[in-house]
Amino acid sequence: MASNNNQQPGLIASHVEYIKGAAVGAIGAATGSEAWKQSGEEEKQHGISAMKAASENRxxxxxxxxxxxxxxxxxxxxxxxxxxxxxxxxxxxx
Incomplete structure (x- = not known):
């Protein structure tokens, strides 16, 4: 049962990270900032990886x-x- 408590926060945090990355990427696209677009994409990819890891045994x-x-x-x-x-x-x- 201990894995229940460990998986949910990781899953939630990874979704938040993905959403944050999407927002940063959108700001980069709106402003034309390649650095923001790149940072947003990196955050989204990290969030996706974390989501997959957190939900593997869910x-x-x-x-x-x-x-x-x-x-x-x-x-x-x-x-x-x-x-x-x-x-x-x-x-x-x-």
């Missing part, structure tokens, strides 16, 4: 946030988050 029946996670995935454009939220919701009967 059990959607006991871990996850269901519909909330699915909707957050839709809003942020994160397909993995949307998919995992849907799987978790199905197991929780949401």
């Amino acid at each position: 059990d959607p029946a006991t871990q996850g946030y269901g519909k909330v996670e699915e909707l957050a995935g839709r809003v942020t454009g994160c397909e993995g988050m949307e998919k995992e939220g849907a799987e978790s919701a199905a197991h929780k009967g949401q």
Whole structure:
């Protein structure tokens, strides 16, 4: 059960990092700053890697946030988050 507590914060933090990277990249695109675009892309890639690592052993029946996670995935454009939220919701009967 200890892995439950360790996986969720890592998964949440990695999603936040991805979203932050997307925002930094958008600012770079809007301002024409290659440094910001590059930094945003690096953050997004690191977030994706961290998400994959955090969700490798995740059990959607006991871990996850269901519909909330699915909707957050839709809003942020994160397909993995949307998919995992849907799987978790199905197991929780949401």
